[in-house]
Every structure is written in structure tokens, then in C-alpha cells.
Amino acid sequence: xxxxxxxxxxxxxxxxxxxxxxxxxxxxxxxxxxxxxxxxxxxxxxxxxxxxxxxxxxxxxxxxxxxxxxxxxxxxxxxxxxxxxxxxxxxxxxxxxxxxxxxxxxxxxxxxxxxxxxxxxxxxxxxxxxxxxxxxxxxxxxxxxxxxxxxxxxxxxxxxxxxxxxxxxxxxxxxxxxxxxxxxxxxxxxxxxxxxxxxxxxxxxxxxxxxxxxxxxxxxxxxxxxxxxxxxxxxxxxxxxxxxxxxxxxxxxxxxxxxxxxxxxxxxxxxxxxxxxxxxxxxxxxxxxxxxxxxxxxxxxxxxxxxxxxxxxxxxxxxxxxxxxxxxxxxxxxxxxx
Amino acid sequence: xxxxxxxxxxxxxxxxxxxxxxxxxxxxxxxxxxxxxxxxxxxxxxxxxxxxxxxxxxxxxxxxxxxxxxxxxxxxxxxxxxxxxxxxxxxxxxxxxxxxxxxxxxxxxxxxxxxxxxxxxxxxxxxxxxxxxxxxxxxxxxxxxxxxxxxxxxxxxxxxxxxxxxxxxxxxxxxxxxxxxxxxxxxxxxxxxxxxxxxxxxxxxxxxxxxxxxxxxxxxxxxxxxxxxxxxxxxxxxxxxxxxxxxxxxxxxxxxxxxxxxxxxxxxxxxxxxxxxxxxxxxxxxxxxxxxxxxxxxxxxxxxxxxxxxxxxxxxxxxxxxxxxxxxxxxxxxxxxxxxxxxxxxxxxxxxxxxxxxxxxxxxxxxxxxxxxxxxxxxxxxxxxxxxxxxxxxxxxxxxxxxxxxxxxxxxxxxxxxxxxxxxxxxxxxxxxxxxxxxxxxxxxxxxxxxxxxxxxxxxxxxxxxxxxxxxxxxxxxxxxxxx
Numbered sequence: 001x002x003x004x005x006x007x008x009x010x011x012x013x014x015x016x017x018x019x020x021x022x023x024x025x026x027x028x029x030x031x032x033x034x035x036x037x038x039x040x041x042x043x044x045x046x047x048x049x050x051x052x053x054x055x056x057x058x059x060x061x062x063x064x065x066x067x068x069x070x071x072x073x074x075x076x077x078x079x080x081x082x083x084x085x086x087x088x089x090x091x092x093x094x095x096x097x098x099x100x101x102x103x104x105x106x107x108x109x110x111x112x113x114x115x116x117x118x119x120x121x122x123x124x125x126x127x128x129x130x131x132x133x134x135x136x137x138x139x140x141x142x143x144x145x146x147x148x149x150x151x152x153x154x155x156x157x158x159x160x161x162x163x164x165x166x167x168x169x170x171x172x173x174x175x176x177x178x179x180x181x182x183x184x185x186x187x188x189x190x191x192x193x194x195x196x197x198x199x200x201x202x203x204x205x206x207x208x209x210x211x212x213x214x215x216x217x218x219x220x221x222x223x224x225x226x227x228x229x230x231x232x233x234x235x236x237x238x239x240x241x242x243x244x245x246x247x248x249x250x251x252x253x254x255x256x257x258x259x260x261x262x263x264x265x266x267x268x269x270x271x272x273x274x275x276x277x278x279x280x281x282x283x284x285x286x287x288x289x290x291x292x293x294x295x296x297x298x299x300x301x302x303x304x305x306x307x308x309x310x311x312x313x314x315x316x317x318x319x320x321x322x323x324x325x326x327x328x329x330x331x332x333x334x335x336x337x338x
Numbered sequence: 339x340x341x342x343x344x345x346x347x348x349x350x351x352x353x354x355x356x357x358x359x360x361x362x363x364x365x366x367x368x369x370x371x372x373x374x375x376x377x378x379x380x381x382x383x384x385x386x387x388x389x390x391x392x393x394x395x396x397x398x399x400x401x402x403x404x405x406x407x408x409x410x411x412x413x414x415x416x417x418x419x420x421x422x423x424x425x426x427x428x429x430x431x432x433x434x435x436x437x438x439x440x441x442x443x444x445x446x447x448x449x450x451x452x453x454x455x456x457x458x459x460x461x462x463x464x465x466x467x468x469x470x471x472x473x474x475x476x477x478x479x480x481x482x483x484x485x486x487x488x489x490x491x492x493x494x495x496x497x498x499x500x501x502x503x504x505x506x507x508x509x510x511x512x513x514x515x516x517x518x519x520x521x522x523x524x525x526x527x528x529x530x531x532x533x534x535x536x537x538x539x540x541x542x543x544x545x546x547x548x549x550x551x552x553x554x555x556x557x558x559x560x561x562x563x564x565x566x567x568x569x570x571x572x573x574x575x576x577x578x579x580x581x582x583x584x585x586x587x588x589x590x591x592x593x594x595x596x597x598x599x600x601x602x603x604x605x606x607x608x609x610x611x612x613x614x615x616x617x618x619x620x621x622x623x624x625x626x627x628x629x630x631x632x633x634x635x636x637x638x639x640x641x642x643x644x645x646x647x648x649x650x651x652x653x654x655x656x657x658x659x660x661x662x663x664x665x666x667x668x669x670x671x672x673x674x675x676x677x678x679x680x681x682x683x684x685x686x687x688x689x690x691x692x693x694x695x696x697x698x699x700x701x702x703x704x705x706x707x708x709x710x711x712x713x714x715x716x717x718x719x720x721x722x723x724x725x726x727x728x729x730x731x732x733x734x735x736x737x738x739x740x741x742x743x744x745x746x747x748x749x750x751x752x753x754x755x756x757x758x759x760x761x762x763x764x765x766x767x768x769x770x771x772x773x774x775x776x777x778x779x780x781x782x783x784x785x786x787x788x789x790x791x792x793x794x795x796x797x798x799x800x801x802x803x804x805x806x807x808x809x810x811x812x813x814x815x816x817x818x819x820x821x822x
Contacts, residue, residue, distance in 0.1 A: 040766060040773055041780030048777050050439055052447025077610065080766045085672060092675035178779050182788045205786030207417050315782045
């Protein structure tokens with residue numbers, strides 16, 4: 001009896017909270033600041049520097065949305081969220097947008113009442129082993145000890161993969177990436193598994209990267225994308241099309257360097273629409289004409305953001321791979337701006 | 339008698355023989371070793387095992403500490419320097435990360451131009467604590483206050499504090515030192531005002547907020563004076579209600595009105611800029627300062643004869659002690675947002691401080707209840723026999739003794755609570771141990787560094803907790819009246 005009353009109160013409070021926050025765009029504009037949920041610290045994706053300025057691949061998504069909605073890429077309040085608090089922070093309204101390398105899965109999209117608005121990084125789970133172990137394929141990891149971060153999709157993927165291949169393994173549970181590296185370096189586990197982007201960054205930071213190899217098998221799909229709350233479709237549209245604007249900009253060759261020039265001189269109708277020269281697409285989502293232009297100017301197009309934070313010129317050194325444009329054999333495919 | 343003696347005089351020595359040295363085995367270092375380390379077979383074996391363990395640790399970690407690098411801009415640079423200086427394959431500690439991120443570990447993301455504000459608040463904290471902690475030892479108090487004054491002013495100068503604030507801090511600190519020489523108890527006024535002052539220095543904004551908060555008890559006091567002649571009970575009730583009503587309905591408005599008339603604002607700093615030891619010490623000091631009085635009240639309530647008071651206290655204490663602190667922190671950070679309307683934002687640090695305070699107050703209550711129970715029944719009866727009422731008896735006879743007995747337990751609770759402030763990492767606040775270190779590791783230059791941040795933060799925590807522990811032992815010695 002008491003429990004049901006309590007749960008009823010929680011449910012009612014949730015509904016009220018949900019109803020009260022249906023217009024995220026108006027809230028953000030009234031506040032003058034975008035609350036963006038980010039990782040507490042993940043190399044290349046989101047990290048505060050010594051002065052507390054946030055940089056990273058996910059952070060640039062926040063900046064682009066802030067630039068589109070508020071006209072100023074710096075009007076973002078970064079709310080660091082942990083693996084445990086991220087989805088609650090979003091559904092309770094503490095953040096307007098969650099750009100925190102979260103995998104788009106069925107249950108998160110439906111049961112957790114999130115709306116993933118797209119994919120900004122296609123990742124996949126891989127394995128790293130010491131070269132002298134003599135292993136060249138994940139299929140040879142029978143009976144291996146594996147360092148695995150608890151409470152993530154990687155843990156479930158690992159179990160699935162070994163089960164499907166009829167192999168056994170000994171998990172060594174770890175709490176954070178830093179701890180995983182340490183356990184792996186200390187020899188507590190034969191293999192370290194996490195997202196391939198994380199493995200590359202980890203390997204690059206080793207004193208002896210040449211003694212470690214990343215196995216060719218990618219055992220899972222990890223589409224990482226920004227998420228918003230279920231139920232506010234207009235806000236979801238804004239974030240989705242901001243991401244598409246960044247991706248489309250790369251496709252059409254719009255960069256932060258030539259954007260002004262293209263605005264005045266481009267004859268490509270799609271570019272003209274995107275940059276607000278001809279049609280007024282912004283009005284359809286409650287923004288002004290130049291929303292996409294500002295979003296692109298915030299940190300550049302998708303390719304520029306990739307190159308600046310995690311690309312091959314950075315210490316992390318990730319190749320575009322699946323994240324190349326569809327015209328280059330990748331999966332980045334912006335829906336048409338029309 | 340003297341005759342007989344006179345005859346024997348030539349054969350009696352009139353000087354003492356110089357004492358001969360004790361046997362070599364019974365003196366000096368060898369004796370000490372035999373007494374303390376090799377007194378028997380068991381002790382000998384334990385000594386040897388102990389020495390082996392120490393040797394094992396030193397031989398394994400010595401080179402790592404010896405090869406310390408303090409000047410580098412990234413981990414790879416550190417590794418390069420170590421390889422160049424001590425040869426390929428050598429390992430070493432890269433303390434350069436602490437050097438580069440020192441400000442971040444101390445102040446979190448606080449605006450660098452305002453670093454002097456937390457520094458000043460921290461310096462003044464010692465002035466506020468002096469009359470409470472060192473009321474009976476002028477010598478120690480002088481040293482502590484003198485050091486706090488010199489260090490605070492020096493740091494403020496190096497942090498480019500504005501001249502006006504430098505003068506303010508100098509007047510407060512040196513004036514406080516002078517006042518404490520004559521009338522220590524006068525400083526208690528400062529101790530009472532300090533919490534509001536500290537909050538204002540740390541978070542900034544308008545000074546009218548804290549002033550209006552302060553006006554609450556003042557209005558209550560006026561009401562109490564005015565109604566005191568009519569009815570004592572009525573006056574007490576009104577004196578308690580008036581501040582609450584004032585705070586809830588009028589204080590905010592009054593503050594903003596006053597601000598628009600006369601601006602007393604300094605740049606505001608939001609809670610998400612707090613981090614590192616600034617965050618830990620803010621939460622720790624606030625929690626300690628509030629949990630002790632709350633714990634005393636709870637302990638008294640639990641021993642009360644009044645059924646309702648007692649039951650509530652028992653329920654509260656047992657509930658809080660039965661729930662992990664992390665669960666309370668999650669409630670503070672996540673569940674509250676569901677209940678509060680979206681327009682109400684309740685500062686996350688405030689929420690965490692409240693939860694930490696409630697948590698440690700429950701433990702404090704049990705520690706103090708232990709002290710109360712340890713007091714002989716005769717003390718209570720003596721208080722009754724003197725005709726003291728309940729509060730006087732508690733204040734003058736029971737609590738001074740009970741608290742004295744509980745000092746080790748109280749300080750243990752403080753130390754535990756201070757260390758528990760690192761748990762705020764789970765609600766996304768930047769505690770120095772985990773979140774801040776992970777944030778440092780998330781930069782491309784320091785990715786892969788592991789032990790150095792942990793050792794550094796652990797060392798600072800050790801210094802603070804060891805300080806508290808030594809203080810409690812000093813306090814026990816000061817208060818050991820039974821043995822004087």
C-alpha cells in the first residue's frame with residue numbers, strides 16, 4: 001500500500017516534470033544557456049583542460065547546437081555525467097541534450113524513453129593483446145582472462161561473443177578506462193576489451209605501443225550518438241538536423257574557412273538552402289535562417305571536428321573508417337535538406 | 339662511636355667509586371634492540387619478517403620514486419626524460435602532471451582571476467576556528483593564527499588579489515590576532531558570522547543575500563524581546579517562527595531590492611566551477627560544522643523520555659545508518675529533480691552538503707550517545723540534586739563530560755566524513771581523487787598516467803586527516819582533568 005502510494009507519487013511527479021518540460025527550445029532560450037550532458041572525461045570525446053574549458057568530439061556537438069539555437073557556441077553549461085547518472089540526468093531535465101558517447105540500443109530508445117537523434121560516431125568493440133601472446137585473432141582467446149568495464153554494453157557483448165563462439169573466458173572487472181589500462185599493463189588480464197576508439201587511444205598512450213596489437217575482429221556495433229528526451233519532437237528535430245547540417249556540410253565541402261565565401265557565391269541549391277540563402281528552413285523548426293550556418297561555424301563541419309579531436313593528426317590517431325562520408329565508403333549520410 | 343670510627347678512618351674511602359659502564363648487552367642501542375625487537379623467539383621472527391617486508395617494498399619502489407620528473411609537459415615527454423637520464427628501460431614517477439595541473443587539483447575550475455577568494459576564505463576559516471579549537475592554549479593559537487595570517491596574505495599577493503580585499507583580509511586577520519590576545523571569546527562573534535561570509539566569498543554574488551539571511555535570527559530576537567513580557571512560551575515560539583517565515587517568503591525579495599538600491603555584488607561563481615580540494619574542503623568543513631550540533635541534538639533526543647521525540651530520533655538515525663552514503667547522494671542528485679518543479683533548481687553542492695551532514699550526524703549521534711551512556715548515573719543525579727533544569731544540566735554537567743569521552747569517536751567520524759567527500763564523484767562533481775584525476779587523464783598529454791595523481795591526492799588527504807587526528811590527541815590531553 002505504502003509502496004504503491006510512493007511509486008504513484010514518483011510517477012505523477014515524473015509526468016508533471018515531463019509535461020512541464022515539453023518545450024525544451026523555449027526553456028533553453030529563456031535560460032540563455034544549453035545544458036549539455038557530457039562524459040566526465042574521455043580522451044578525444046570530452047575533457048576539461050587545465051582552465052576548465054571543455055574540448056572534444058562530443059563537446060563540439062553541444063557547441064554546434066548552442067550556436068544554432070542561441071547564436072553563441074560558448075553558451076553551453078557542460079554537465080559532467082557518469083555512466084550511472086547520464087540517462088537519469090536527461091530524463092529528469094537536468095540536461096537538455098546528452099552528448100556522451102552513448103550506444104544507441106533498443107531498450108535505451110524505448111524503455112528508457114530516450115530519443116537518439118542520430119549517430120555521430122560508429123564504434124565497435126575490439127580486443128587488445130600483448131604481441132608476445134602470439135594471438136592474431138579473437139577466435140584464439142579461448143580461456144583468456146579479459147579486462148572488462150562493468151555496467152556497459154561491452155560487458156554484455158563480450159559474453160555474447162564468447163558464447164556464440166563456444167569459448168570460455170575469465171572476466172576481470174574494472175571500473176574505469178584508466179584502471180583497465182593499469183590492470184592490463186600489470187598483466188592481470190591477457191586481453192583488454194572496450195570500444196575500438198578507446199583501444200586506439202589507450203594503445204597510443206603506452207610507453208611501448210609496438211608491443212601491443214589490436215585484434216582485427218570487431219565484435220559489436222556501437223553506434224554512439226546524442227540523445228534527447230522522449231516526447232519533445234521539435235527539440236529532437238533541432239538536434240538531429242544540427243548534426244545532419246554538420247555532416248552535410250562536409251559532403252558539400254563547406255568548411256569553417258570557406259563558409260562566408262560559399263554563402264555569397266555558391267550556386268549549389270542544396271548549399272544555399274542549408275546556409276539559409278534561399279529557403280527559410282530554420283522557420284520550420286522554430287529557429288532563424290542562419291541556424292545551420294552558425295552550427296557549422298562553431299567548430300567546423302563533421303570532418304573538421306573529427307580531424308581536430310580524434311583524427312589521424314591527433315595523438316589518438318583514428319582513421320575515418322565507418323565514419324567517412326557515404327561517398328567515401330563510410331556510413332555518414334545526412335538526409336537531404338529540402 | 340666516633341672513637342671506633344676514628345680508628346678505621348684510614349681504611350674508609352671518602353670518595354665514591356665512579357660507576358662502571360653497564361655490560362654492553364644492557365645499554366645503548368643494543369639493549370634497546372634486545373628489549374624491543376629481539377626479546378624472544380616470536381618477537382625475533384616478527385622483526386625479521388617486518389624487515390624483509392620493508393626491504394621488499396623499498397627495493398621494488400625505490401627506483402620509481404628516485405627517478406622523479408618534475409618538469410615536463412606530457413607523459414611522453416616524461417618518459418623521454420627518464421629514458422635519457424637513467425637509461426633505456428628505467429621507470430620513474432612523472433610528478434610533472436601535478437605541477438602542471440596543480441591549480442586544477444586545488445581550485446577545480448574556479449576562475450583563475452578569482453583564486454584569491456577561496457584562499458582568503460580558507461585563511462579566515464582559521465580565525466573562525468581559533469576561539470573554538472584553541473581557546474585554552476594561547477601559545478598554539480598564536481602560532482596557528484600567525485601562520486594563517488602570513489600565508490594567507492602572501493598567497494593573496496601572489497594571486498593578484500585586489501588591494502581593497504588585501505587590506506580587508508589584513509585587517510581581519512591581524513585584528514583577529516590582536517583581539518585573541520586579550521579577549522578570545524570576542525572572536526566567537528566572527529565564528530558565528532563566518533559561515534555566511536565564507537559562502538559569499540566562495541560563490542560570490544550579492545552580499546545582501548547573506549545579510550538578509552542573517553536578518554532572520556535578528557528579527558526573531560527582536561520578536562522574543564517584544565513578546566517576552568507577555569508570555570515566555572509565546573515569545574519562544576514566535577522567535578522560532580519569525581526567521582523561518584522571513585527566510586521563506588521575504589529574504590530573497592528583500593535581498594534583490596536592497597541590491598538594486600545599493601549594489602554589494604562581487605562576481606558570482608557557479609557550483610559547477612568547484613572542484614578538487616576546494617570542493618572537498620568546502621563539503622568537509624560544512625559537514626563537520628553542522629553535523630556535530632545536529633548529532634548532539636539527535637543523541638539527546640534518542641535518550642529523551644518523550645516518546646515522540648525519541649521515536650523520531652531512533653527512526654532517523656537507524657534509517658540513515660542503514661543506507662549507504664552513495665544511495666543518499668544519488669537521491670540528492672537525481673531523485674530530487676523528479677520531485678521539484680522544473681523551475682526550481684537546487685544547488686547540487688548544497689544538496690550534497692545536506693546529505694553528507696545528515697549522514698555523518700547519524701553516526702555522530704551514536705558516538706555521543708556512547709559518551710552519554712558512559713557517564714556514571716551519579717552525575718545526572720547530582721545535576722538534579724542541584725536543582726538544574728534539563729538544558730542547564732546537559733550544558734553544565736553532562737555534555738562537557740560526555741563530549742570529552744567521545745572525542746576519539748567524534749574525530750574518527752570527522753575523518754571518515756572528510757574522506758567520504760570523494761564519493762561525490764558518483765554524482766558528477768569533481769572530487770580530487772577520482773573525477774579530477776580522470777579528467778586529467780582524459781587530456782591527450784596525460785593519458786596513461788595512473789599512480790601519480792592517486793599518490794599525490796592520497797598524500798594531501800593523509801596530511802589533513804593526520805592533522806585532525808593529532809589535534810584530537812592534543813584535545814584529549816588538554817581535557818584530561820581527571821588525571822590532574
